[in-house]
Every structure is written in C-alpha cells, then in structure tokens.
Amino acid sequence: MPFTYEYPHPAVATDIAVFTLRRGALNVLLIERGAAPYLGAWALPGGFLQPDEELDECARRELLEETGVDADLLLHFGNFSAPDRDPRERVISVAYLALLASDELRLEASTDAAQARWFAVGDLPELAFDHAEILRRALEVLGSRARTISPLFALLPARFTLSQLQGAYEAVTGEEAEKRNFRKMVASLGCVSETDDFAHGSHRPARLYEAAS
Amino acid sequence: MPFTYEYPHPAVATDIAVFTLRRGALNVLLIERGAAPYLGAWALPGGFLQPDEELDECARRELLEETGVDADLLLHFGNFSAPDRDPRERVISVAYLALLASDELRLEASTDAAQARWFAVGDLPELAFDHAEILRRALEVLGSRARTISPLFALLPARFTLSQLQGAYEAVTGEEAEKRNFRKMVASLGCVSETDDFAHGSHRPARLYEAAS
DNA sequence: TGACTTAGTGTCGTCAATACACGAACATGC
DNA sequence: GCATGTTCGTGTATTGACGACACTAAGTCA
Incomplete structure (x- = not known):
C-alpha cells in the first residue's frame, strides 16, 4: 500500500x-x-x-x-x-x-x-x-x-563562591535559603569541589569552588 | 515583509x-x-x-x-x-x-x-x-x-485495595516496597480515602479505598 | 586602628524514612 | 464445626535529613 x-x-x-x-x-x-x-x-x-x-x-x-x-x-x-x-x-x-x-x-x-x-x-x-x-x-x-543544583552551574562562571551559587538558587526558585543549610545540602550532594583560590571583593574573601569532576 | x-x-x-x-x-x-x-x-x-x-x-x-x-x-x-x-x-x-x-x-x-x-x-x-x-x-x-502515587490511580479500578495500589507502585517502579511504610506514605499523602466496603477474596477481606476528593 | 561587612562553622529539635513481628479476619477443607 | 492457611492490617524503635538558630573569622575601607 x-x-x-x-x-x-x-x-x-x-x-x-x-x-x-x-x-x-x-x-x-x-x-x-x-x-x-x-x-x-x-x-x-x-x-x-x-x-x-x-x-x-x-x-x-x-x-x-x-x-x-x-x-x-x-x-x-x-x-x-x-x-x-x-x-x-x-x-x-x-x-x-x-x-x-x-x-x-x-x-x-x-x-x-x-x-x-x-x-x-x-x-x-x-x-x-x-x-x-x-x-x-x-x-x-x-x-x-x-533543587538538583547541577543545572545551576551553567548560570555561573567556571569558578564561583558558595554565596554566588546560593544566589543563583534563590533567583531560580524564588525562595530564600538558609546559608548553613544550603551549604550542608551542597556538601551532601557532592557536586562541587573547593579550589585553593579566593574571590577578593570589598570584604572577607570567599573561597572559590568549581563543579566536581 | x-x-x-x-x-x-x-x-x-x-x-x-x-x-x-x-x-x-x-x-x-x-x-x-x-x-x-x-x-x-x-x-x-x-x-x-x-x-x-x-x-x-x-x-x-x-x-x-x-x-x-x-x-x-x-x-x-x-x-x-x-x-x-x-x-x-x-x-x-x-x-x-x-x-x-x-x-x-x-x-x-x-x-x-x-x-x-x-x-x-x-x-x-x-x-x-x-x-x-x-x-x-x-x-x-x-x-x-x-512516587507521586496519584497517576497510579489510573491503573486501578475506581475502588481498590491498598495491596493493589502497592502492586501498581511496585510494577511501575520495579522495586519492592515495605507494606507498612508504603501505607504510611499513602496516608501522609492524603490522596486516598477509605470506603465502608471490602474486597472479598479467598482470605481476609481487604478494605476498599478510592481516590480522595 | 577601629568599624563594618561578608565568609564560614556546630548544635539541637523535629520530622520523614527505614526496618522489623505479630494478632485479626475470613475461606477452605476435613 | 473446627483446624489450618493466607492475606489484611497495625506500632515502635532507630536512623538520617532538614530546618531553625548565633557566633567567630577575615579582610576592606575610612
């Protein structure tokens, strides 16, 4: 046919x-x-x-x-x-x-x-x-x-501070996150690894992180 | 143009x-x-x-x-x-x-x-x-x-036993569930309500439930 | 050098998820 | 009718995750 x-x-x-x-x-x-x-x-x-x-x-x-x-x-x-x-x-x-x-x-x-x-x-x-x-x-x-975090890396530079990551998270979800709980969550996900460098701004420098291998 | x-x-x-x-x-x-x-x-x-x-x-x-x-x-x-x-x-x-x-x-x-x-x-x-x-x-x-359960109702008759619901859940996820924990989960989701009727088989009758309003 | 601002950490209480064992109710067969 | 077998249905103790909470650390800037 x-x-x-x-x-x-x-x-x-x-x-x-x-x-x-x-x-x-x-x-x-x-x-x-x-x-x-x-x-x-x-x-x-x-x-x-x-x-x-x-x-x-x-x-x-x-x-x-x-x-x-x-x-x-x-x-x-x-x-x-x-x-x-x-x-x-x-x-x-x-x-x-x-x-x-x-x-x-x-x-x-x-x-x-x-x-x-x-x-x-x-x-x-x-x-x-x-x-x-x-x-x-x-x-x-x-x-x-x-909430899976990993897509958020795409919004950030290759190396970023945890405050930046939290800011991205809050901007996307529209909700505020607790700083300590957010960091515990990130740590438990194991999707970031710390570097030896720091971001220098106008106050205490923040450690830079990158996406885990 | x-x-x-x-x-x-x-x-x-x-x-x-x-x-x-x-x-x-x-x-x-x-x-x-x-x-x-x-x-x-x-x-x-x-x-x-x-x-x-x-x-x-x-x-x-x-x-x-x-x-x-x-x-x-x-x-x-x-x-x-x-x-x-x-x-x-x-x-x-x-x-x-x-x-x-x-x-x-x-x-x-x-x-x-x-x-x-x-x-x-x-x-x-x-x-x-x-x-x-x-x-x-x-x-x-x-x-x-x-895991949201609610789509599973579509696999079942209008009134069903919790064992049937658990069976549907296991068939779809491919994993076995603990009977008591599964029932607690269903209860906490609040998406089913019990009826006054029972399914009669060859053993102890099981209470029939339906999708919550 | 002092004040300010952001970075970074630990604990406790609560709740959700896990694992676990037994009595209850009915059908069936003898 | 009574013993047996099978499924129904429940409570508790333990563990790990999540949320709320306050303070010290480190550097900048005036």
Missing part, C-alpha cells in the same frame, strides 16, 4: 527561553522582531526546523543565529500546538530552555531580529505570539528542577 | 505508550501494522496531526481510532526527530504516555492496525521505526513519576 498522507503538514519551529543571572536577578533573552507578524514586538528567539536537522540542533542553531549566544545544554520542556497560534500558517512550537553564565555572553542580533536584549523576568514587555505562555511554563519547569 | 518559509514542512505525528496492569505486571499496548512500511510489525499506536487539532487531541483521537481505548489523561514526555526515522518522509514524532485500568479496556483494532494487543514490558517483540527507543524513554519517565 503506497503511503498517502492527505493532510497538510504544519510548519515546525523551536523557541528557546535562555536564562542568565544579571545583578542577582534572573533574566531572559528576548529579541525584537524584525519582520511581520508582530514586527517590533519582543519574542523568544527561535525559528523553523530545517531538513536533516534534529529539533535540538535547530534550537541551538536558531539561538546562535539570532542572538550570537551558543548554548550547548538545551532542555526540551513542551510543545505548543494551538492551531491559530501563528497568524501566517500553522506552526508547531517545540520549546526549550537553557541556562548561561552572564560572562559568556556577547549578544549579536541577526537579520531576523532587530536586536537582542536581556529582561528581568519580573519586568517583561508584551510578547509576540503565545510566547508569554511559553515563558511562564519555562519558569515553572526551571524552578522545579533547581 | 511577506512570510516565506523556504523549507519543506515535516509531517507531525503522535505516538502513544499506553500502560496497564495485567496479572500484576506492567503491560503496554501495541498494534500490528496493517500498512507499509513495517507491515506486520508491532508498533506504538499513533498517527498524523490533523488541521485544527492540538497535539494532545491528536494523541487521544489516534489512540481511540486504532485501539478502541479512550485515555483522557495523556502526558507528553518527548519528541523524536531523527531525520530518517521514517522511511517514507520526514516525520516528527510527539510522544505521549497514558495509564489505564485494565477493567476499562476493550480493544478494537481499526483499519490502520491489523490488531491491537497487550505485551508485558519485559517480553516485547521487535518494534517498528524507533518505537523501541520511544518506549524505553516512556518507561524511564513513568518510573520516575510513580
């Missing part, structure tokens, strides 16, 4: 919610759309799946093309398939989230995007399409996974 | 791993393919997304059409997008899992499927496409979510 699939194929795209910490606050990367629809509106970076490309690859490529940011760890967290979510034609959105250390970042908007910018998650502009909903879901997933 | 999307659209399909308990063992519902490719091979039920249909709806509809089983609670757990995973054309698979009580089941194969059958997850046939991989991932996700 020959294959006949009588329905039109939808377009398939990825959208990526990239988070980082800036001045202790959780920020998300948005682009200003350079094309209709929603010309001039802010949106999550993303774009269409190409032939011979897996969805994960598509997400990484689109993010790099549109913002100059290369994220090697992308987590799929949901699909968005409302038939009218894109006014042009039917587009299935495959949503990813990523975490990045802010010292790795150099934003470069591409042709598709007029500009790329960080926004604190508590102070967001109106978003194009259903991206507000996608971002809301991304934040939910992020908060629920923060 | 007019919208032009120069790449061909892939087909989008859903595949569903439906689990139930039969004689205490976890079983998965498979269909025998009634069309090429993989004619005669066993596969997860599933099919193509239609216009004006959300992915969740597609999964429920395809399952019902192909097997006669209606699952109202479908959980998306991943996408499968290897470019060559379907020999006909590019097909993105959106994968779901569902749990059902075996007393709700009356299997009816449709035209697309020669027959539908339950297989113990420990004794599976060769599967079409990349469905072995999809099923493997479904089992991982299922095991990791069992």
Whole structure:
C-alpha cells in the first residue's frame, strides 16, 4: 500500500527561553522582531526546523543565529500546538530552555531580529505570539528542577563562591535559603569541589569552588 | 515583509505508550501494522496531526481510532526527530504516555492496525521505526513519576485495595516496597480515602479505598 | 586602628524514612 | 464445626535529613 498522507503538514519551529543571572536577578533573552507578524514586538528567539536537522540542533542553531549566544545544554520542556497560534500558517512550537553564565555572553542580533536584549523576568514587555505562555511554563519547569543544583552551574562562571551559587538558587526558585543549610545540602550532594583560590571583593574573601569532576 | 518559509514542512505525528496492569505486571499496548512500511510489525499506536487539532487531541483521537481505548489523561514526555526515522518522509514524532485500568479496556483494532494487543514490558517483540527507543524513554519517565502515587490511580479500578495500589507502585517502579511504610506514605499523602466496603477474596477481606476528593 | 561587612562553622529539635513481628479476619477443607 | 492457611492490617524503635538558630573569622575601607 503506497503511503498517502492527505493532510497538510504544519510548519515546525523551536523557541528557546535562555536564562542568565544579571545583578542577582534572573533574566531572559528576548529579541525584537524584525519582520511581520508582530514586527517590533519582543519574542523568544527561535525559528523553523530545517531538513536533516534534529529539533535540538535547530534550537541551538536558531539561538546562535539570532542572538550570537551558543548554548550547548538545551532542555526540551513542551510543545505548543494551538492551531491559530501563528497568524501566517500553522506552526508547531517545540520549546526549550537553557541556562548561561552572564560572562559568556556577547549578544549579536541577526537579520531576523532587530536586536537582542536581556529582561528581568519580573519586568517583561508584551510578547509576540503565545510566547508569554511559553515563558511562564519555562519558569515553572526551571524552578522545579533547581533543587538538583547541577543545572545551576551553567548560570555561573567556571569558578564561583558558595554565596554566588546560593544566589543563583534563590533567583531560580524564588525562595530564600538558609546559608548553613544550603551549604550542608551542597556538601551532601557532592557536586562541587573547593579550589585553593579566593574571590577578593570589598570584604572577607570567599573561597572559590568549581563543579566536581 | 511577506512570510516565506523556504523549507519543506515535516509531517507531525503522535505516538502513544499506553500502560496497564495485567496479572500484576506492567503491560503496554501495541498494534500490528496493517500498512507499509513495517507491515506486520508491532508498533506504538499513533498517527498524523490533523488541521485544527492540538497535539494532545491528536494523541487521544489516534489512540481511540486504532485501539478502541479512550485515555483522557495523556502526558507528553518527548519528541523524536531523527531525520530518517521514517522511511517514507520526514516525520516528527510527539510522544505521549497514558495509564489505564485494565477493567476499562476493550480493544478494537481499526483499519490502520491489523490488531491491537497487550505485551508485558519485559517480553516485547521487535518494534517498528524507533518505537523501541520511544518506549524505553516512556518507561524511564513513568518510573520516575510513580512516587507521586496519584497517576497510579489510573491503573486501578475506581475502588481498590491498598495491596493493589502497592502492586501498581511496585510494577511501575520495579522495586519492592515495605507494606507498612508504603501505607504510611499513602496516608501522609492524603490522596486516598477509605470506603465502608471490602474486597472479598479467598482470605481476609481487604478494605476498599478510592481516590480522595 | 577601629568599624563594618561578608565568609564560614556546630548544635539541637523535629520530622520523614527505614526496618522489623505479630494478632485479626475470613475461606477452605476435613 | 473446627483446624489450618493466607492475606489484611497495625506500632515502635532507630536512623538520617532538614530546618531553625548565633557566633567567630577575615579582610576592606575610612
């Protein structure tokens, strides 16, 4: 029996919610759309799946093309398939989230995007399409996974103080943590190892840690 | 700027791993393919997304059409997008899992499927496409979510004994549980309430419980 | 050199999870 | 009807995890 699939194929795209910490606050990367629809509106970076490309690859490529940011760890967290979510034609959105250390970042908007910018998650502009909903879901997933700590390393430089790690944890979960209990938890997880160096600020230096082998 | 999307659209399909308990063992519902490719091979039920249909709806509809089983609670757990995973054309698979009580089941194969059958997850046939991989991932996700108990109700009749609930828990996690500790856990979760009735077997009757309001 | 600020540590109480053994209730067979 | 067998159902003691709590240490800056 020959294959006949009588329905039109939808377009398939990825959208990526990239988070980082800036001045202790959780920020998300948005682009200003350079094309209709929603010309001039802010949106999550993303774009269409190409032939011979897996969805994960598509997400990484689109993010790099549109913002100059290369994220090697992308987590799929949901699909968005409302038939009218894109006014042009039917587009299935495959949503990813990523975490990045802010010292790795150099934003470069591409042709598709007029500009790329960080926004604190508590102070967001109106978003194009259903991206507000996608971002809301991304934040939910992020908060629920923060307790495993290890993803948080991606938000920090390679070497970090425990206070920085706690700050990342608090920014992602939205809850304050007890300093001593937090350190006990980190120690029991065994996912960091101390270095011989210290971060020098304006007060007592803090020991630097790194992700355990 | 007019919208032009120069790449061909892939087909989008859903595949569903439906689990139930039969004689205490976890079983998965498979269909025998009634069309090429993989004619005669066993596969997860599933099919193509239609216009004006959300992915969740597609999964429920395809399952019902192909097997006669209606699952109202479908959980998306991943996408499968290897470019060559379907020999006909590019097909993105959106994968779901569902749990059902075996007393709700009356299997009816449709035209697309020669027959539908339950297989113990420990004794599976060769599967079409990349469905072995999809099923493997479904089992991982299922095991990791069992600890919240509440999804397990779907595997059981409306009223069940605690021994049945524990059996479902053990079948899904693959680990044995201590009877008293399991009951304490269930009590502390507060997700079941006792009824005044008892299940009569060949020994001491067991109290029947139901999902808490 | 003194004041300020952040870094870093130990203890106790509570609660959750683990391990463990026995009496209760009913069905069945003699 | 009575003895036997099987599953149902419960309480306690121990352990480890988690949360609350206050102080000393080390360096900067004025």
